[in-house]
Amino acid sequence: MDLGKDLDNALRYLGFRGRYNWVVFSHLLIFTSAFPAAMTMILVFIISDPESYYCAPPDGFSLNDTIPTSDGNNTNDFDNGCHMYQVHDGILTQNVTSCKHGYEYVYTYGETTIVSEFDLVCDQRLLKDTATTVLMTGLFIGAYPMGQLCDRFGRKIMTFLSILFLSASGVGLAFSHNYYLFVVMWFLIGVFRQGTMIAGFVLLIEMLPPERRALGGSACNMTWGFAVVTLALLAFLIRNWRHLQLVLSVGILVALPFWCIVNESVRWLQSQKRYDDAERTLQKIAKFNRIDAPSKFLQASEKEALAQQTNISGPTEPEKALSTSEELGHTPTLEYSKVNEDNGSQQRTRLTALDLFKTPNLAKNTLILMLDWLAASMTYYGLSLNAANLAGNMYLNFFLLSLVEIPAYVMAYITMEYFGGRKLTTALSLLVAGIACVFTAWIPNTTAYGTDLTKAITTFAMIGKFGISYTWGGIVVYTPEVFPTGVRSAANGLLSGLSRVGAMAAPFIVRLNDVSPYLPLNIFGIIAIVAGGLTFLLPETRNVPLPETLEDGEMMGKILVPPSRDQKAKNLMIKL
Known part of the structure; x- marks a missing residue:
């Protein structure tokens, strides 16, 4: 198979x-x-950042009034929009403080962003x-x-x-x-x-x-x-x-x-040993495509697959470490059986990225x-x-x-x-x-x-x-x-x-x-x-x-075709 x-x-x-x-x-x-x-x-x-932003001025004042232009030594030290002249009791002072009344934003294209809505500027x-x-x-x-x-x-x-x-x-x-x-x-x-x-x-x-x-x-x-x-x-x-x-x-x-x-992915159904479901899915696709389907796409049912996996000759040597066995009536899961060669018992392990x-x-x-x-x-x-x-x-x-x-x-x-x-x-x-x-x-x-x-x-x-x-x-x-x-x-x-x-x-x-x-x-x-x-x-x-x-x-990389695709008895060791 x-x-x-x-x-x-x-x-x-x-x-x-x-x-x-x-x-x-x-x-x-x-x-x-x-x-x-x-x-x-x-x-x-x-x-996206605004083109510019400024401290919003208090009532009665404009941006030209409150934007600092000098700290007494260097011009434009405070024109980053994070500072303003302090207003005390309605009087504009030369003391520089952080923004107390929110911000005003200038966007080139009139867009809105979370930067302006949540004030994610300056110390935020x-x-x-x-x-x-x-x-x-x-x-x-x-x-x-x-x-x-x-x-x-x-x-x-x-x-x-x-x-x-x-x-x-x-x-x-x-x-x-x-x-x-x-x-x-x-x-x-x-x-x-x-x-x-x-x-x-x-x-x-x-x-x-x-x-x-x-x-x-x-x-x-x-x-x-x-x-x-x-x-x-x-x-x-x-x-x-x-x-x-x-x-x-x-x-x-x-x-x-x-x-x-x-x-559902037919390959995934196969990995779950749900061969009959995989066959039914292929038949549904053929019907959707309006084409004549063969009586069986996959040449094995779940029962036939189980019979091949548990034949009296047992698995071949390369298969032994990763052989699979499902009991009839058991719900298939994403598991592989690993053989304990000392006592013949099998311990089922779910595959993860660690594998x-x-x-x-x-x-x-x-x-x-x-x-x-x-x-x-x-x-x-x-x-x-x-x-x-x-x-x-x-x-x-x-x-x-x-x-x-x-x-x-x-x-x-x-x-x-x-x-x-x-x-x-x-x-x-x-x-x-x-x-x-x-x-x-x-x-x-x-x-x-x-x-x-x-x-x-x-x-x-x-x-x-x-x-x-x-x-x-x-x-x-x-x-x-x-x-x-x-x-x-x-x-x-x-x-x-x-x-x-x-x-x-x-x-x-x-x-x-x-x-x-x-x-x-x-x-x-x-x-x-x-x-x-x-x-x-x-x-x-x-x-x-x-x-x-x-x-x-x-x-992969050791043989031309992965072993489950070719006759493993041949085991063609052809390097890519």
Whole structure:
């Protein structure tokens, strides 16, 4: 029995361009990629700083009266908006004090943000920066448990529950009446955004045969790019942050009626030993596509699978450590049986992300991908923060910075599918991004002869942004193809959470510019270069069936096809 091959062939038979794939593919791209992307990147507009702000004057006085212009020695020492001349008993004095009557804000485009609503300026400015950290903390904390829940309860239910709670958190954010309620809702948005994207992405990838997985992952990346480009237009049209948040939070609820159409991942059903449910799901998809289905897609029922697993010859040697056994009538769970060779007893252990580190090859692959995700996130956010100083219209700048990602994702798909494969795409793009960062750091503003080199600096910075976006285009497709089904979502959650550590570290690394302007981009560049070099040690996964068991994951890179896909007796030790 080779359920992996049976399933891949069944998915090919059902047709990538079938009605079911078009409907579900579009649903997942829109509601588990586009909306979560917009609900994350809206942060740029929610916490944007005003052009200027001043202490609000008391009644009977104007800004010209109360704004300090000198402390007696240096002009404009107090024009930062945090101080004013004190008014005592209706008389204006020359004593300087902090703002006593609130603030007045000047926004170029008439927008509203939490900075002006909650007065997050002057001695409260740290709270504005904390809001960003809270969001990233939610993304970080939510990644691993959401991945585990997705593996435990299924991709479909976690996708729709996450969408529902993400919408509720977004509505709560829009109606937050104080800063502390705002950050609580912001944290929950981070948690449930992770659940939506992790569960939705894994569900999408697992419904595709190997040769279509790169297209699926690239479609998610391009959807992210189009979403943030569209967000720039929406933010320009809807300049009240509460209204913009409500549009996104209510809009995502359109996903819920699709519950009746979207099916559970057949691969996940197989990992749960629910072979009959998997067969019924394939039959439903065939009926939805209006095509004639064979009497049986998968060449084994639950009873037949159990008979093969408990045959009198017992498991082969490579299978012994990860053999599976289910009693009839027992509800399948995400468990594998481990054989105790001393007494023949079996101890059932639930798979977690810790199992990724119990075998040497799988642990190596996991550690390298952890560094890749950390470097990709840190460099992406680091370059974005450095590019934020571009002069001009805020909305146009955001649009252009987002636009550069789309061709990167397109090129990533082309190279993954038709040229270098997953490994080469991820490795080279990290190297390009890292080298571009180092060049950007070391190019002087002017030459010794006075030639302006700012255009060269900008060019290399954009090459770095293109390269790191290219990396994301490859790594999100590459990662789930390396890990077995039983821990795929948990691994994705672990790596996604780790990437948030990189995102949280990026602003602090950028602040090292105060110590030396060479430090930030050199740090980003060196980390990306090291990660890119180590990526060459990973296995290639293009057109290779997804690994189903931990043994499959351990053998990735050692054999041409994971052992559960080929006849293990042959055990072809063909190095990639």
